[in-house]
Amino acid sequence: MILGKSIELWQKEYPLLTEIINTNQVFWLNLDYKKYNDAYIKKCLTENDVKSAEKRLKRFAPYIAKVFPETKERQGIIESRTIRIPRMKEHMEDLFDQKVICENLLLKCDSHLPISGSIKARGGIYEVLKHAEDLAFEFGMLSRDDDYSILDSEKFRNFYSHYSIVVGSTGNLGLSIGIMSAKLGFNVVVHMSSDAKRWKKDLLRNKGVTVIEYLSDYSKAVAEGRKQAEQQPNSYFVDDENSKNLFLGYAVAALRLKEQLSDLNVAVDDNHPLFVYLPCGVGGGPGGVTFGLKLMYKDHVHCFFAEPTHSPCMLIGCMTGEYDKVCVQDFGIDNITDADGLAVGRASRFVGRTMKNLLSGIYTVNDNILYRMLSGIADTEQIYVEPSAMAGAPGIFNLFMTEAGQKYIKDQGLKGKMQNASHIIWATGGNMVPKEEMNNYYRKGFINQ
Numbered sequence: 001m002i003l004g005k006s007i008e009l010w011q012k013e014y015p016l017l018t019e020i021i022n023t024n025q026v027f028w029l030n031l032d033y034k035k036y037n038d039a040y041i042k043k044c045l046t047e048n049d050v051k052s053a054e055k056r057l058k059r060f061a062p063y064i065a066k067v068f069p070e071t072k073e074r075q076g077i078i079e080s081r082t083i084r085i086p087r088m089k090e091h092m093e094d095l096f097d098q099k100v101i102c103e104n105l106l107l108k109c110d111s112h113l114p115i116s117g118s119i120k121a122r123g124g125i126y127e128v129l130k131h132a133e134d135l136a137f138e139f140g141m142l143s144r145d146d147d148y149s150i151l152d153s154e155k156f157r158n159f160y161s162h163y164s165i166v167v168g169s170t171g172n173l174g175l176s177i178g179i180m181s182a183k184l185g186f187n188v189v190v191h192m193s194s195d196a197k198r199w200k201k202d203l204l205r206n207k208g209v210t211v212i213e214y215l216s217d218y219s220k221a222v223a224e225g226r227k228q229a230e231q232q233p234n235s236y237f238v239d240d241e242n243s244k245n246l247f248l249g250y251a252v253a254a255l256r257l258k259e260q261l262s263d264l265n266v267a268v269d270d271n272h273p274l275f276v277y278l279p280c281g282v283g284g285g286p287g288g289v290t291f292g293l294k295l296m297y298k299d300h301v302h303c304f305f306a307e308p309t310h311s312p313c314m315l316i317g318c319m320t321g322e323y324d325k326v327c328v329q330d331f332g333i334d335n336i337t338d339a340d341g342l343a344v345g346r347a348s349r350f351v352g353r354t355m356k357n358l359l360s361g362i363y364t365v366n367d368n369i370l371y372r373m374l375s376g377i378a379d380t381e382q383i384y385v386e387p388s389a390m391a392g393a394p395g396i397f398n399l400f401m402t403e404a405g406q407k408y409i410k411d412q413g414l415k416g417k418m419q420n421a422s423h424i425i426w427a428t429g430g431n432m433v434p435k436e437e438m439n440n441y442y443r444k445g446f447i448n449q
Contacts, residue, residue: 002330003322010331014319020364021331023309027363027404028319034357036298044354045244045251047295053126053248054255060129062149067183070114078121080109082260082424087380088393095372096397104266104422105396107377108257111385111427116176118341118389118429119250119285124176124238126249128165131236132184135163157185164189166229167238168222170281171196172341172429177238178209191225193218195343199434217335218282218344219327240282241324242350250288254296257424266422268300273414275423277395279388280305280314280362281344283351285428294358302412304398305362306391308337308370313347315362323352338367339388341429360408363398365391375445384438385430392425 002010011017019026057077065076089105113121132151136142141159142151150156164187167177174190181188188209192201194217201211214220222241229237240246261268268274274297278286283305290303307315310333317323327346328335335345373390377383399405409415433441 003325007331010320016319017316017331020312020316021333023333023366025309025364025366025369026315027361027398027402028315029361029404029408030318030359032356033360036294037357045248045291049248050251050255050292050295053130054252056130056133057126057249057252059133059144060148062147063151064115066149066152068115074114078114078125079256080111080113082106082108082257082264083381084264085377085381085383085425088377091376091380092373092393092397095376096394096401098397098401100396100400101419102396102421102423103272103419104264106264106266106422106424107381107383108253108424108426109383110253111383111389111430113431116172116179117431117433118172118175119253119289119426120172120176120429122253123243123246123249123284123288124167124173125180126252127238127243127245128177128180128184128186130245131165132160132186135160151184160185161187162234163187164229164232164235165238166225166235167191168218168225168240169193169196170218170221170340170343171200173238173240174204174211175200175432178204179207182207182209189225189228191221191228193221193343195337195340197340197437199437203432219346240284241346241348243284244350246284247288247291247351247354250285251292251295253289254292257293258296261422267420268297268422270300271417271420272300273417273421274301275396275399275421276301276303276426277392277424278303278305278426279339279342279391279428280307281311281342281388282346283314283348283355286426287348287351287355289426290355290358302360302408303358304360304395306395307362307364308339308342308388308391309364309366310337311335311339311343311345312362312364313344314352315364317347317352318355318359318362323347324349339370339386339391341386341388342391361404363395365394369394371441371445371447373445375442378442378445383427384433384442385427386433387441389427389429390425392427395425396423
């Protein structure tokens with residue numbers, strides 16, 4: 001029994017559940033999706049909150065540029081490129097045997113964000129920086145008018161060494177939290193699930209981070225991390241399931257993307273819709289980006305989450321309206337996927353509820369397709385990413401090739417506008433993957449053909 005109902009009753013109530021339980025690829029439209037409502041969105045957070053987060057990142061930019069040389073070119077701003085991928089578009093059209101007529105197919109290269117090589121470099125690093133600033137303000141060691149490069153000193157490292165930062169992670173969030181916290185001087189403990197890759201754990205340990213491993217999945221790692229932080233004085237827990245600070249760090253991406261699209265002469269307006277396909281684990285990263293994009297573009301942007309067929313936690317949570325009250329294991333789904341960053345069995349309640357009226361839909365993708373997309377983008381665009389980063393790639397084809405996708409286009413009044421549309425595949429991780437591991441990923445793309 002799940003929340004007092006048998007699986008058979010759940011399936012009767014939500015017919016798509018049968019396909020989901022059988023780990024088949026599905027495309028679900030969010031029936032609660034609504035036209036943009038300013039009053040609703042401001043119940044969560046505001047555009048001023050996002051702009052405040054952006055200002056905080058700018059204050060830290062001199063410090064970031066000083067301690068992470070790879071960020072000097074952008075003066076300490078942690079950002080990735082947005083690029084057109086015409087050869088990958090042709091490759092996917094051949095693979096799916098479907099021509100797609102649109103104005104632009106783009107890749108958002110968060111897979112190559114500096115410092116930790118994934119989208120988590122946005123939210124994770126932002127939350128660490130905010131906590132560091134709050135502490136320094138509290139003890140009168142820093143003011144907003146200071147040059148934040150002064151944080152690169154023994155004085156500040158010694159100060160932060162009296163405090164701990166704790167997080168639970170499948171891998172990429174642990175990297176961003178661990179690398180940034182250790183650089184500032186914090187004691188860092190990362191609780192990692194069984195899904196996390198060995199190289200991520202090794203890299204963190206080499207940075208002086210304490211890594212605690214679990215045989216269980218992500219939810220156990222988070223629960224243990226939270227418990228440890230509660231028991232230790234001066235300990236701060238980064239709550240991937242419920243953190244508004246993580247969420248705001250991700251939302252800043254929308255402000256930056258708006259500038260990039262303008263530079264690329266990509267229009268987003270009533271006649272030029274924008275579709276964005278975001279890999280989803282617990283939901284913080286894609287949720288924050290979606291929130292920011294809705295603030296920027298309102299009804300002109302349409303956001304879809306992508307989850308592994310074996311880890312569809314946000315899909316089940318949003319479809320049933322039960323969010324974090326249900327998990328994939330309740331329905332006999334094993335939560336085992338090579339997309340380690342997305343191997344989450346229970347979705348964020350905060351994100352699920354925040355997305356209720358903002359998210360257009362969710363689709364699932366199997367690991368074989370992820371590998372084929374991975375090898376395809378390496379061959380066509382010479383861009384190397386990890387499997388989870390390619391979950392967004394099939395999104396455009398789901399839209400054009402499924403009944404649900406065609407229904408969405410019709411219901412949203414987009415039928416005559418699709419040739420003018422732009423589509424963004426949000427690549428979320430991969431730049432730090434060791435070469436040998438990346439070669440193994442690449443080979444799997446051919447084995448699975």
